[in-house]
Amino acid sequence: MKFGIKLRVGSGTTEHRLEFRTGAANHASGGQLQFSLDGETEIRSADWVEIAPGAYSILLDGRSYEAWVSVSPTAAGSREFSVTVGTHRYRVELQDPRERRHGGVAGAQQGPQEILAPMPGKIVKVLVDENQQVAAGEGLVVIEAMKMQNELRAPRPGRVEKVYVAAGVGVETGTKLVRVVS
C-alpha cells in the first residue's frame, strides 16, 4: 500500500511518501510489516501489534514505540489522524493514491476549515475581515468564557472565507465562528 503523508508536529509540516506491506505470517492484530519511506531504496521491517483499539506497539529495529491513533475531528472525508507517540502529538494526514485514480472520495487535506467555539461564551472582538489572508497562529476572534478572555487562532495559513459572528454575540460550544480556506 502506498500513501502520501502530511506530518504535522508543533507548527512544522513535512511531507512524505510511505510504501508498506504486511507480511504473509500476519494475523488479525499483529505481525511483521515492511516499509520504505520517501522513495528510499532501503526496505525496513517493523514488528507491530494492536494493544487496544487504535493503539499499536511498534518495534523498529528493536526500539519500542507505542502509538495511539484517534481520528482527528477536523473535516469529515479527510483521513487525518491525531497520533500520540510518547509525549508528542502528531497530526498525520494520509492520502491513498488509489482513491485519486478511481475518483473516489479525495482526502480533503486542503479545503475549508470551520473554526468553532470551544465552549459557551461571548465574542469580545472579531480580528479579521472576510477575504483577509491569515498566517498560521494569527488571531481570528477573541472570546470571553469562564471569566477569561481568549484569542482563537488560525491553525494553518489560509484565507478567511466567512465570518459568522460579531462583537457582542453569545455563542455555544460548536457555534461556527469563522471559515478559513487553505
Next chain:
Amino acid sequence: MFRKILVANRGEIALRVMRTCREMGLATVAVYSDVDRKAPHVRYADEAYAIGPAPSTESYLRIDRILEVARRCHAEAIHPGYGFLSENVEFARACEAAGIIFVGPPASAMELMGSKTASRHAAIAAGVPVVPGTDRNLESFEEIRRVADEIGYPVMLKASAGGGGKGLRLVHAAGELESAWRNARSEAENAFGDASVYLEKYLDRPRHIEIQVLGDRHGHLIYLGERECSLQRRHQKVMEECPSPAVDEPLRQRMGETAVRIAKLAGYVNAGTVEFLVDQNRNFYFLEMNTRLQVEHPITELVVGIDLVREQLKIAAGEPLSLSQEDVRMHGAAIECRVYAEDPENNFFPSPGLITRLKAPAGPGVRDDSGVYEGWAVPLEYDPLLSKLAVWGRDRTEAIARMRRALEEYAVEGIKTNLAFFRRLLDHPDFVAGRLDTGLVDRALADRSAGADRSREAEIAAMLAAALHVTRTAPKASVQRAAMGESPWKIAGREALLDSWPRRERN
C-alpha cells in the same frame, strides 16, 4: 470519634478526604450537583445526595442544602475540603449552631485570620514581621497615594476580602496608581462583593514560602515544616515543593515558631497554613493565614510522613495531637504539579470536555490525587483541576528525576492539559538550580526556545500506526468495486500493479 461524615466538596479533594475516612472506619457522605452525578467522589462514597444545579452558588455553596443533607442522613461532622465553604465563617457558625462538628478551626479564628487586614494587624501587634504596607483598608485615593509614597514603589494593591489572584494590581510608579486602584476595586467588588483594598510593598523576586501548622483543642500547636510555592501563574500556584531549597534548619525553626505564635494568637485549632514572603536576603514577612487544608498538603504528608486529614479528623473529635514538635522530622523531598484541563498553547484557556484516555503514572514514590477518570466529562462550571501529581525522592535531585519520569508516563487524551508545560518547567535551569521566585513561571513561558523535539524514529512510528489503522479499519475497496459490477479480473490486475514492490522508476 464520630461515625459518619459529610464531605462538602467535590473532585480530587473530596475523594482524598473520603479515602482517609474509609481507613478510619468512618461512613462517608457525598453531595453533588447535577453535572457531578457520575463524579468519582459520588461513586466512592457510602451515601450520596443531590444538592442542586451545576453552578456552585446553587449547589456546593448552598449552606442550607448541605446542612439539610447532613441532618437528614445523620452526619455528625462535615469536612469542607478547600475552596467552596472551607473558609466561610457563616458556614462554620451554622454547623456549630446545628450541632454538627466542622472539621476546621473555630469560626472566631477563621474570622480573624480570614480578613487580610485584620490578620496583618494582629501579626504586627504580636511583633511578627509583615510586608511593609497598611494594616487597614484604604478608602480614598489620597490615602492610598500617601501610603504608597511612604512605602516606596513598586507597590501591590490587594483586595482585603479574598485571594486567588483577584483584585491584585502591581503598580510600578505613581502615574499608574489611580487607574490600578479603580481596576482593583472593581475586580474585588465583582469577585467578593467587597471593594476594600489595601497596600503592600512589592518585594523584589520574592519566594512564597508557607508553614503548615496543626493544633488540637487542648492547646498544643506545632509546625510541620515549610512548602515552597513560588511557581505561580497569574498569582495562582502551579507547582510546589517541600522542603524549600532556600530554607535551612535555623530559618525553618524561626519561621515555624513565628507561624505557631500567630496561630496561637488567633486561637487556632486544626490544620492551617501561614504564608510568608521571603526576600533575597532571607528576611521573611507574614503575608496571610489560610484557615483550611491546602491544595498542596500532600507534599508535606510525603516528607513528614503523616496523614493530615487523619489528624484533622482526630482533632475535630477532640483527641490530642499524635505527635509533639520534637517528633516532627522531615525526610527526603517532594514535588507536586497541579494537572489542569487547560491549553498551554492557547494562553492556558480552560479545556473542558470528555476524557477519552487517561493513564496516570505509578511506581515508586509517585502519588496521584485524581478527581477524574477515563470516560469522565470535565464540566466547565468548576476549577479545571484534574489531579495533583506528587512525587517523593530521597533528595531534590531524585524527586526531580522522578517527577520527569512520572510526567512522561502521564497520558491524557480528549482534553488539553498543562502536562507539556510542566515537562518544560522541570528542565528550566533556574528550576533545577532551585532559584525559585514568583516570576520564574512567566520567564519560563516567555523563553520558548525549545521547539518540538523531533525524533525521526518516533515520527516513523506515528506514520506507520496511522497507515496500519486505515488499512485495517477501512473495508477492502476491491470488494466494494466488485459489488458495483466491475470485473474481478480487472480489479485483481490493478491491485497487483498498485501493490507491486519496489517501484524503482520513481524518482
